Amino acid sequence: MKQPPPCKHQNGKPGHRGLKRIVKAAGYSLHGLRAAFKYESAVRQELLLLLIFTPIALLLDVSHIEKILLIGALLLVLVIELLNSAIENVVDRIGSEYHELSGRAKDIGSAAVFVSLCLALFVWFMIVLL
Incomplete structure (x- = not known):
């Protein structure tokens, strides 16, 4: 039917x-x-970091809000990596020849991942080490 x-x-x-x-x-x-x-592979690596550091964050003697910030910063890295991967896949689908805008899109997506990693490091440093 x-x-x-x-x-x-x-x-x-x-x-x-x-x-x-x-x-x-x-x-x-x-x-x-x-x-x-x-x-x-970047998604697998960042997921591994999330799986390793989430239990650590939960075991730390910090407030609930700080635990949320620690884990949230790691989740944000994964979310941005997923978006970056989506951008890269769309650009690669369009064509394999070099185009300035394609390269720029990929570089900007990579920059977003880098900024999110810097944020995660900053949050962990400020909460755990200070």
Whole structure:
């Protein structure tokens, strides 16, 4: 039996609504996380750092807010790395020949990861070592 096409919303985009949309979106997110883990070594490295340092943050004798900041800074690095990987994949999909804007997009994404790593180091330094 043929499935009916997804309904169109007021904005004209096809898709699902309600709980089904949430379930579908969660599935797409998990698929993206699996792909990032499989194909992006930086994501694997940053996930490993998160897995190592989260228990350390939880065991430190600091306030709950400081624990949230320590773990949040690490999560932010992972989030920005995921976005950077997405940018790199889109640029690579467009073409393999060099283009100034493609290189700039990749460099800016890399810079965002670098800034988030600096922030994480700063947060950990300020809370743990001072």
